[in-house]
Amino acid sequence: MAMDTLRPCGDFRSSYGADQTIFTTRLTLAFLIGGIALLALAPLFLSNYFLSLLIQIGYLGIAALGLNILVGFSGQISIGHAVFYGFGGFASVFLAEHGVPVPIAIVLAGLWTTAVGLLFGIPAARVKGLYLAIATLAAQFILQDFFVRAEWFTGGTHGAIAPPFEIFGYDMSGDQRYFYVVLVFVVVMYLFATNLMRTRDGRALIAVRDHYLSAEMMGVNLTKYRTMAFGISSFYAGIGGALYAHYIGYMSVEGLDILFSIQFLAMIIIGGLGSVMGSLLGTIFMVLLPEMTGALASALQGSAIDKALHLKDGITYMREMLIGAVIILFLIFEPDGLAHRWRQIKAYWKLYPFSY
Template sequence: MATTSLRPCGDYRSSYRADQTLFDTRLSMLFCVAGVVALACAPLVLSSYLLSLLIQIGYLGIAALGLNILVGFSGQISIGHAVFYGFGGFASAFLAEHGVPVPLAIILAGLWTTVVGLLFGVPAARVKGLYLAIATLAAQFILQDFFVRATWFTGGSAGAVAAPFTILGFDMSGDHRYFYVVLVFFVVLYLGASNLMRSRDGRALIAVRDHYLSAEMMGVNLTKYRTMAFGISSFYAGIAGALYAHYIGYMSVEGLDILFSIQFLAMIIIGGLGSVMGSLFGTIFMVLLPELTGALAGALQGSAIDKALHLKDGITYLREMLIGAVIILFLIFEPDGLAHRWRQIKAYWKLYPFSY
């Protein structure tokens, strides 16, 4: 009598190791590998404009992931992420100007930003809630003022010139070449964050987020892990800022204001707190939002709505209003973010037709 093997209808994991795998299924791993390969071929077929959007998604996605490690995985808050992003850009430009090779300068800028993040993280790790938000807000204004006054480091209000990215004498500037630089950093740092969450330290961060009193009773050092979260978040922000500086070729204090920090918060709220993939989803959404806003304003040009709202002149303000409206709508209708919706879609098709 022939026997047939029955496949269980559901997602059953019978061991702790199976629950901590990097990829849920072999198919998801193949999709990720295929995605990276497709991205590697993107400069061969995409225009410079589309590549610039992908590059922007890359370095902003790295910074957003760093903030998500702090906010989403360890349960803390930061309203000053933009200045750590800016510090990484200024540090890398400063090091490159003094003879450090640009690839090494980017990594050292991330480590330098980590030290600065720890300086603010040590005292901030002893407070929580509203007090922590005020502490990080203080970091925002302190470093922003430092950028204006430290002309030896940042060039002051004039800004700093960042050297082009070269490796082994090969110039990697330009959208089609620099895309690969950002892609390498993006893949390495996202894999690093995913593996961190599978480790003992990652589980400790999640325990501190879920119930810090229980975590402390189990022997988790709250101060250590809260401070570590600040350091990791700052490292990611510093790397992202350095990648931005060498892509643009210039770093300025303009734009590193609190609104930029709020945009980083919007990325992880929209994408999904406590989700590595959610950081990417939120970044894609926020990068494409201005493009869609501009396209909408162009489509409405000359209409009664355009005459009433002056869309062409107030496109910046319209974008800011949309960011606020999108955050509110996501908090009401999709509080777990786009990553949660994506998991629901995958679960639906995985269990179809028994997806109820």
């Protein structure tokens, strides 16, 4: 064999830039571009039902990514994410009602939610563990009560009507049009988060998560980065909530309870803590879970199992039980989430047919 045909084998990375690159191969980049292009064609061949599921995955995936930055990348627990999601929705509706164009109102709502998140993040940054969980639980109930009482901002118990999304005078309401709005936000927000983790600040957040004492000895300001994580997480939650409000056309305090916050935690646990892609995978799983549950109940309708368990009447409770059961099963059998499983699948095919 000629020497000029030999190629080096192995993984050679001689710089931080090569180690932190987003796309390890050109094929990875091609798959991403192809996937986005395929999604851009989805309104041409998917029904409104499937488009609504994709839209739901989009705005919930943005909010879940924010929680993953806080919990998965910086190691801080939060069980009040739903109220920041709701605050973003109410803020965007409030701004739009006062003459701010909806696209700008969505971004400003994210910044407004960031300010609220920093307000709760400053005291919470000085505690950790169980005490931090209690602090975020307090934020859940404080903001939830605020939504009910602040009629000037939220409409109180009646809620608020959200104006449709318009850009340059073109109405983007409706599943087929609004899908593109959510797709653009998803791509931008996920690319921003991926690049953030490659920066000095992103590595500092991970250092705080892995060993905060060592990070502090290296000069990392723990209070600064813990508070920053709360701000970034709130920004993502606010954007997701604003997109939800203008898609539904209505924003209400109903549904912004502790159970919704736990569902956000389930998304990132199932998808994979500390994984940008895992946030989206977990959201897809949690959005499709009730749909699959409903389809299963419909398939078993009239059967002996249906008569014994009353599936049609108890479908809501089954969904709540399934969420808890799925979290437990993933913690036991797949603690690193779906993202870890996906990496293992890629590694298997990369090394196939060899076992090493």
